[in-house]
Structures are given as structure tokens and as C-alpha cells.
Amino acid sequence: MTYAQMLALARSKLAPREYSSHFSAGYVSAVLEGANGRYYTGVNLDLACGLGFCAERNAASTMVTDGETAVRRIVCVGADGQLMTPCGSCREFLFQLSPENAAAEFLVEEDPPRVKKLAEFLPDPWQK
Ligand SMILES: [Zn+2]
Numbered sequence: 001m002t003y004a005q006m007l008a009l010a011r012s013k014l015a016p017r018e019y020s021s022h023f024s025a026g027y028v029s030a031v032l033e034g035a036n037g038r039y040y041t042g043v044n045l046d047l048a049c050g051l052g053f054c055a056e057r058n059a060a061s062t063m064v065t066d067g068e069t070a071v072r073r074i075v076c077v078g079a080d081g082q083l084m085t086p087c088g089s090c091r092e093f094l095f096q097l098s099p100e101n102a103a104a105e106f107l108v109e110e111d112p113p114r115v116k117k118l119a120e121f122l123p124d125p126w127q128k
Pocket residue numbers: 054055056057086087088089090091
């Protein structure tokens with residue numbers, strides 16, 4: 001899948017929904033390519049009291065359920081379809097899933113495509 005195809009898939013999964021006064025979802029969407037060559041999608045889940053999680057971690061959790069921990073590429077978009085970069089929690093989460101994920105590429109610009117590696121977002125890992 002090309003980055004353009006991953007971006008189209010991520011945008012197709014956007015579906016902002018207000019389920020209740022304390023639960024909304026689908027404002028952010030992510031597509032992740034695992035090292036196994038499979039693609040995983042996820043949307044954000046926002047719940048009251050600080051519960052919930054980001055689209056990237058939603059997609060990565062499904063990947064881990066599938067037995068994979070290493071990520072090759074990630075595309076993430078916000079409610080307007082614009083590219084987003086991972087928050088600090090997602091950066092750390094992905095790095096802790098596998099040290100291989102330091103080389104995972106995030107699409108940061110659409111046209112022309114430009115990527116940044118997770119290691120560029122986490123230049124000084126705390127682990128020894
Ligand atoms: Zn995040």
C-alpha cells in the first residue's frame with residue numbers, strides 16, 4: 001500500500017460520533033503497517049475522567065492482538081483529514097512495544113510525501 005493509499009484508508013475511517021455526554025470517538029484515525037505486512041486501523045476513543053486512547057494506540061493494540069509488535073509505517077489524520085503527528089504517549093507506547101519501532105516511519109507531509117522516524121520524535125530514550 002502506498003502512503004497515498006494509507007492516507008485514503010485513514011480518512012475513510014474518520015467518523016466523529018458523540019455516543020453520550022461522556023463518550024465520543026472517531027475524530028482521529030490511524031493506519032499502521034506492521035512488520036508482518038498487514039495493515040491495522042484505529043480511531044480515537046475519548047471518555048470522561050481521562051479514559052480512552054489515541055487512534056495510533058487503538059491500531060497498535062489490534063496489531064499486538066494479531067501477534068505483531070513491530071511497526072513499519074503509520075499515517076494518522078485528524079477530523080478534517082489533515083495529517084497529525086503522534087502525541088508523546090503514543091511515541092513512548094510504540095517504542096516500548098518493540099525497539100525496532102525506532103525506525104517506524106510517520107507520514108508528516110502529504111505532497112510530496114515526507115516521513116519522520118519514531119527515533120526523531122524520541123531522541124533520548126530513557127531505557128538503558
Ligand atoms: Zn497519541
